[in-house]
Amino acid sequence: MSSIPPIPDDSVAGYDPEMTILGILAGLTSAILQSCSYVASALFLKRHSNPREMLFYSQGVQVLFALPLFFLLVPASALQSSDIWLANGFWLMIFTVTQLSMFQSQEHVEPSKIATWMGMKIVVLAVLAQFWPINGETVRIWQWVAISLMLTAVVVLNFTGGMKPGWKGGAWLTVFIVTACFCDREQVIIINLFREHGASMFASALLTLSLGYMTFGVASVGFVGWKILKGERLRAAGRKFADSAPFAAFWFSAMMAIYFCYGQLGSVFGNVVQSTRALIAVLVSLLACRLLHMGVEGTVSRSMWTRRGCAALLMTIGIVLYSLAGKW
Numbered sequence: 001m002s003s004i005p006p007i008p009d010d011s012v013a014g015y016d017p018e019m020t021i022l023g024i025l026a027g028l029t030s031a032i033l034q035s036c037s038y039v040a041s042a043l044f045l046k047r048h049s050n051p052r053e054m055l056f057y058s059q060g061v062q063v064l065f066a067l068p069l070f071f072l073l074v075p076a077s078a079l080q081s082s083d084i085w086l087a088n089g090f091w092l093m094i095f096t097v098t099q100l101s102m103f104q105s106q107e108h109v110e111p112s113k114i115a116t117w118m119g120m121k122i123v124v125l126a127v128l129a130q131f132w133p134i135n136g137e138t139v140r141i142w143q144w145v146a147i148s149l150m151l152t153a154v155v156v157l158n159f160t161g162g163m164k165p166g167w168k169g170g171a172w173l174t175v176f177i178v179t180a181c182f183c184d185r186e187q188v189i190i191i192n193l194f195r196e197h198g199a200s201m202f203a204s205a206l207l208t209l210s211l212g213y214m215t216f217g218v219a220s221v222g223f224v225g226w227k228i229l230k231g232e233r234l235r236a237a238g239r240k241f242a243d244s245a246p247f248a249a250f251w252f253s254a255m256m257a258i259y260f261c262y263g264q265l266g267s268v269f270g271n272v273v274q275s276t277r278a279l280i281a282v283l284v285s286l287l288a289c290r291l292l293h294m295g296v297e298g299t300v301s302r303s304m305w306t307r308r309g310c311a312a313l314l315m316t317i318g319i320v321l322y323s324l325a326g327k328w
Contacts, residue, residue, distance in 0.1 A: 019201075023264030026257040027273030033254035035280040038114055040247040042106055047243055051103030054247070056220040057240045059099075061248035063217020070210035078197040078207070087193060088211050091186040094179050095212060101176040108169025117173055119150045119315050122322075124181040125268045132185065139268065142325030146272075149318035156311040184267040187212075191263045205259035213252065272322045 044054050078084055105114060126139045126147055139147075187208055194204035228237055262270040 019264055023261050023270070024273050027261040027265070027270055030254045030257035030261060031274045031280050033250050033257065034274075037247050037250035037254060038106070040250055041103065044243050044247060045103065045106055048240060049107075051100060051107065053240060054103045054244060055096075055099050056223040057237075058244040058248040058251070059213065059217045059220035060224055061241060061245050062213045062252045063221065065248075065252050066210040066213040066217055069206055070214050073199070073203050073207050073210070075194075075197045075199055078194055078199070081193065081197065084190065084193045084211070087186060087190045088215060091183060091190065091212055092216055094182050094186065095216065098176060098179040098183050101172045101179065105169055105172035105176050109173055114173065118177065118180070119153060120177050121181050121184070121271050122147055122150055122268065124178060125184065125271055128181060128185060129268050140325055143322050146318045146322035146325055149321065150315050153311045153314040153318065156307065156314065181267075184262060184271065187259060188262050188267050191259070201263050202260055205263045206256060208263075209252075209255050209259045213255075269322075272319050 041054060041058075044058075045051065048054070102114075109117070126144070129139055190208040190211070191201075191204045194207045195201065199207060224237060224241075228234065258270065258274060261273065264270075265273065
């Protein structure tokens with residue numbers, strides 16, 4: 001198998017200025033779309049109060065996006081690669097836990113808080129990068145300082161009113177963050193495997209996304225079929241598909257952007273950029289609560305919203321420092 005060009009070191013922002021900028025823009029786009037998806041999933045759970053149904057119905061919608069995308073782009077040789085299928089199977093097991101824990105945590109934690117708590121992924125990923133490096137990634141001293149700022153922002157956020165997560169919410173959120181980190185690492189590995197079969201960086205990112213969501217989506221459709229056989233009405237199932245569609249559309253679009261971001265920047269730097277969702281989620285949730293009258297957040301005073309904004313801003317400063325520290 002021919003070698004592939006290395007994905008840039010996570011600690012060096014100047015590897016390829018044009019592609020680095022594209023990777024950063026992809027990460028920012030994903031952050032916006034993911035923030036919207038958190039609100040959309042919260043609305044589904046307010047109507048149906050069932051995280052497992054949210055998981056399987058939304059994945060059933062996303063398989064409609066993944067199937068044509070995969071077969072349009074896949075190289076013939078990749079279909080016969082056992083390494084790709086095994087890596088995807090490992091990712092699928094972790095992803096199932098990740099998605100379920102995300103929906104479970106939303107029963108106890110508000111969308112804006114979840115988005116900012118996801119900044120903790122950077123800490124976990126940075127530790128993993130030290131012991132499980134991919135493509136030569138490293139984390140430098142000043143980047144650890146930046147990570148400390150982001151961690152401080154998460155702590156500040158925890159004291160800004162609203163719903164109290166409790167031990168259940170905290171446990172589900174921890175599972176979500178840790179398993180999401182392993183998902184991110186596995187995605188970079190699968191992207192590399194597709195590149196070995198001659199796919200471009202962008203095509204490899206889309207193939208990694210579509211393969212995973214295609215295989216999980218088929219299982220999800222089977223779950224919905226089982227629910228119908230057990231007596232659920234077709235009209236009720238159709239309503240749940242429709243209610244999960246906004247989340248599915250936002251989430252799949254966000255994943256298209258973030259897979260490209262990870263492929264170009266690596267999992268650590270990609271998550272640093274994507275941590276802007278902390279600020280974006282605060283704005284999206286405030287918009288949903290105040291302008292659209294959607295009760296996706298608990299009762300929060302104006303001063304508490306200001307504190308949330310400050311925590312999100314501190315997170316953003318950490319992102320900028322992390323990016324600059326890669327050059328020092």
